[in-house]
Amino acid sequence: MKYQAEFRDPQLAEGLLKAIAATSCDYPKNITLMEVCGTHTTAIYQHGIRALLPEKIRLISGPGCPVCVTPVTYVDHAVALAQRPETIIATFGDMVRVPGSSSSLLHEQARGATIKIVYSPLDAVTIAEKNPDTDVVFLGVGFETTTPTIAGAILTAARKNLDNFYVLCSHKTMPGPMAALAGDPELQVDGYLCPAHVSAIIGANAYQPLVDAYRVPCVVTGFEPLDVLQGVLMLARQVINGEARVENQYNRVVKAAGNRKAQKLLKQVFEPCDADWRGIGNIPDSGLRLRSDYVRFDAAQQLPVDIEPAVEHQGCLCGEILKGKVRPNDCLLFRTTCTPEDPVGACMVSSEGTCAAEYKYGT
Amino acid sequence: MCLGVPMQVKTIENEMAVCEIDGVQREASLMMIDNVRVGDYVLIHAGFAIEKIDAEEAQLTLKALREALDMGLVPE
Amino acid sequence: MKSDVILLGHGSGGKLSHQLLDELIVPILSGVDQRDQNDAAVLAAQQGRLAFTTDSYVVDPIFFPGGNIGDLAIHGTVNDLAMAGATPLAISVGLILEEGLAISELREILESMRAAAGEANVAIVTGDTKVVPRGKADKIFINTSGIGVIEHDLEISGSNAQAGDKILINGTIGDHGMAVLSCREGLELESALVTDSAPLNSMVNKLIEELGEQLHTLRDPTRGGVATTLKEIALQSQIEITLSETALPVNPSVGGACAILGMDPLFVANEGKLLAFVAAEVADQALAILQRHPHGKQAAIIGEVTATNPGKVRLKTTIGGLRAIEMLAGEQLPRIC
Numbered sequence: 001m002k003y004q005a006e007f008r009d010p011q012l013a014e015g016l017l018k019a020i021a022a023t024s025c026d027y028p029k030n031i032t033l034m035e036v037c038g039t040h041t042t043a044i045y046q047h048g049i050r051a052l053l054p055e056k057i058r059l060i061s062g063p064g065c066p067v068c069v070t071p072v073t074y075v076d077h078a079v080a081l082a083q084r085p086e087t088i089i090a091t092f093g094d095m096v097r098v099p100g101s102s103s104s105l106l107h108e109q110a111r112g113a114t115i116k117i118v119y120s121p122l123d124a125v126t127i128a129e130k131n132p133d134t135d136v137v138f139l140g141v142g143f144e145t146t147t148p149t150i151a152g153a154i155l156t157a158a159r160k161n162l163d164n165f166y167v168l169c170s171h172k173t174m175p176g177p178m179a180a181l182a183g184d185p186e187l188q189v190d191g192y193l194c195p196a197h198v199s200a201i202i203g204a205n206a207y208q209p210l211v212d213a214y215r216v217p218c219v220v221t222g223f224e225p226l227d228v229l230q231g232v233l234m235l236a237r238q239v240i241n242g243e244a245r246v247e248n249q250y251n252r253v254v255k256a257a258g259n260r261k262a263q264k265l266l267k268q269v270f271e272p273c274d275a276d277w278r279g280i281g282n283i284p285d286s287g288l289r290l291r292s293d294y295v296r297f298d299a300a301q302q303l304p305v306d307i308e309p310a311v312e313h314q315g316c317l318c319g320e321i322l323k324g325k326v327r328p329n330d331c332l333l334f335r336t337t338c339t340p341e342d343p344v345g346a347c348m349v350s351s352e353g354t355c356a357a358e359y360k361y362g363t
Numbered sequence: 364m365c366l367g368v369p370m371q372v373k374t375i376e377n378e379m380a381v382c383e384i385d386g387v388q389r390e391a392s393l394m395m396i397d398n399v400r401v402g403d404y405v406l407i408h409a410g411f412a413i414e415k416i417d418a419e420e421a422q423l424t425l426k427a428l429r430e431a432l433d434m435g436l437v438p439e
Numbered sequence: 440m441k442s443d444v445i446l447l448g449h450g451s452g453g454k455l456s457h458q459l460l461d462e463l464i465v466p467i468l469s470g471v472d473q474r475d476q477n478d479a480a481v482l483a484a485q486q487g488r489l490a491f492t493t494d495s496y497v498v499d500p501i502f503f504p505g506g507n508i509g510d511l512a513i514h515g516t517v518n519d520l521a522m523a524g525a526t527p528l529a530i531s532v533g534l535i536l537e538e539g540l541a542i543s544e545l546r547e548i549l550e551s552m553r554a555a556a557g558e559a560n561v562a563i564v565t566g567d568t569k570v571v572p573r574g575k576a577d578k579i580f581i582n583t584s585g586i587g588v589i590e591h592d593l594e595i596s597g598s599n600a601q602a603g604d605k606i607l608i609n610g611t612i613g614d615h616g617m618a619v620l621s622c623r624e625g626l627e628l629e630s631a632l633v634t635d636s637a638p639l640n641s642m643v644n645k646l647i648e649e650l651g652e653q654l655h656t657l658r659d660p661t662r663g664g665v666a667t668t669l670k671e672i673a674l675q676s677q678i679e680i681t682l683s684e685t686a687l688p689v690n691p692s693v694g695g696a697c698a699i700l701g702m703d704p705l706f707v708a709n710e711g712k713l714l715a716f717v718a719a720e721v722a723d724q725a726l727a728i729l730q731r732h733p734h735g736k737q738a739a740i741i742g743e744v745t746a747t748n749p750g751k752v753r754l755k756t757t758i759g760g761l762r763a764i765e766m767l768a769g770e771q772l773p774r775i776c
Binding site for chain 3: 004008010013014045046047048049050051052093119123225226229339340341351359360361362363
């Protein structure tokens with residue numbers, strides 16, 4: 001078994017869809033389920049799952065795209081760093097086209113900045129090693145799946161005694177925003193599909209406080225189509241039976257306590273802090289910053305630059321989209337002024353943003 | 364982006380492993396997991412193995428889905 | 440040639456230039472004698488319509504698994520002519536060389552071009568060579584233009600796809616893009632990924648001969664991949680296309696590389712593939728024609744055309760869902776051809 005094709009089996013998918021239909025057919029209300037992971041957003045669109053589900057089961061997307069929830073001022077900060085002489089910006093691909101207040105990394109590259117797209121933060125460390133006279137800044141954006149890898153990269157840079165490797169931190173954690181949304185009286189979420197790989201790190205138990213405080217069902221769900229369908233089935237059952245528990249659909253990867261070693265690595269290098277979530281605002285303890293032992297790698301502290309005042313575009317509904325309150329088609333800019341080639345907000349430019357997904361895959 | 368890909372460990376040297384999916388190989392760091400052996404399947408994200416894949420649990424999941432389908436029952 | 444690298448003098452038009460042309464470029468590419476070299480190649484008048492195409496190649500790296508910028512250039516131009524239903528007649532080669540390019544690398548590229556032109560049965564009849572200072576070009580850029588003859592009266596074009604048509608492809612998708620990407624610095628993928636770069640004119644000839652008017656559209660899915668090309672045709676012909684995900688031939692290694700890098704093979708460049716829209720009644724026959732050809736062993740019927748939602752392309756997913764296919768936005772892969 002190779003763990004991909006088997007979880008896309010069309011017959012098993014049909015079985016799950018029948019079960020979902022049978023379970024929910026007599027339920028008199030709508031069931032609104034929210035996923036909070038860009039990979040779930042994309043997977044649901046890519047496999048065309050929404051239309052296969054009974055109409056009363058609504059899948060909505062929450063703030064699951066780390067690039068989308070990153071405030072505009074972070075992009076402006078990255079742009080300012082890119083304009084520094086003798087500086088290389090190393091980043092995951094999706095940050096490159098995100099619009100800042102007046103520029104983007106792609107624009108800065110056209111103007112002469114050195115931007116390198118890397119697949120792993122370790123590649124950025126290698127770039128720093130190979131270019132000792134240049135400052136290499138890695139853009140640290142991501143949730144708990146990615147942040148331990150950045151911790152690993154920092155520890156590697158420390159081991160190699162590199163003095164030219166930095167991280168511009170904008171790390172965020174779940175389930176803080178999930179609680180913020182669960183507590184929002186305007187939002188009706190009946191259950192959460194919890195992110196597969198974030199959960200691999202933080203563990204299924206991490207959602208217990210959410211269940212305890214808000215009585216909302218949480219099912220840790222994988223990304224393959226059978227995973228998503230099974231996750232939906234498990235949530236629907238809980239909702240219909242009036243239950244509220246944490247369940248783990250993705251138990252071939254996710255453990256109840258998560259990946260202890262990765263959590264240790266995280267705690268060694270990072271500590272919790274408050275964080276600004278675009279569209280939601282400030283959520284206490286939902287971010288991660290470098291501990292004092294590692295502050296020498298903090299680009300914000302070590303490489304001072306002037307950052308322009310942030311400008312949020314008028315009419316951009318990214319904030320409401322990220323809370324699952326509106327869908328892309330509700331935004332007047334969607335498909336007219338805001339397109340993947342000419343994005344206004346992050347939801348459109350990030351490869352896993354809700355608007356980008358709707359634009360690319362929505363039927 | 365959680366581009367977690369299931370890959371098989373081919374070789375291990377210190378804390379680095381060469382992992383493979385369908386003939387494509389890439390190095391990955393084992394800094395985040397313990398007790399990995401050649402032949403194990405791991406989830407690779409951004410150049411790191413973030414967790415081992417439990418073959419037994421995977422089989423059980425699929426088995427349950429298949430049985431439910433065969434019997435026309437609602438799968439657990 | 441005394442130097443082992445290209446010097447600025449090689450592009451100046453003087454003695455060094457002539458040396459480069461006479462000792463290396465002309466003998467390898469065309470073998471035309473110095474006495475017969477003029478400012479322009481003169482071709483005999485042709486019966487039928489003429490097709491004319493041009494392409495420039497800036498692929499990075501210039502050598503990639505299974506090919507290089509040279510044979511890629513020849514295949515690309517031959518294929519553009521073939522997609523118009525033309526028999527390639529003559530090709531021009533414009534070279535822009537960076538000062539410092541190794542002569543050995545140039546030689547290897549030129550020899551590949553000659554071999555590619557030979558396989559496609561087309562003559563390289565004229566060319567130009569310029570040299571720019573170090574840093575002003577990336578090793579070598581190539582422009583190829585091609586003229587072909589259309590001897591038949593068929594209208595094979597992107598606006599001729601019709602409701603009821605079946606869509607075929609001659610093999611696996613995304614091979615070229617992933618092969619090139621796998622050797623880009625920083626991505627470090629070890630694999631057996633190989634470009635699919637190949638000339639398709641003999642395959643097209645067979646399709647035209649045997650299918651005639653039942654062959655409606657031909658296009659090669661290069662940059663932007665199969666998805667972008669199908670979207671173009673859907674808009675041009677104002678028809679709807681439905682693709683089947685299970686029918687798409689994908690090399691497992693391409694699938695694996697795409698999974699690692701977060702890419703979709705449908706949007707990755709191909710350089711040895713064609714999409715053919717044929718009348719439904721001849722779909723099986725068309726498939727057999729492709730499968731008999733050396734560059735069509737893994738050919739498949741991948742979709743069909745309807746008239747319901749003009750301009751739309753949809754994919755039926757493996758689990759029976761539907762998703763829209765739009766054009767590739769932005770740059771999935773820079774400098775892929």
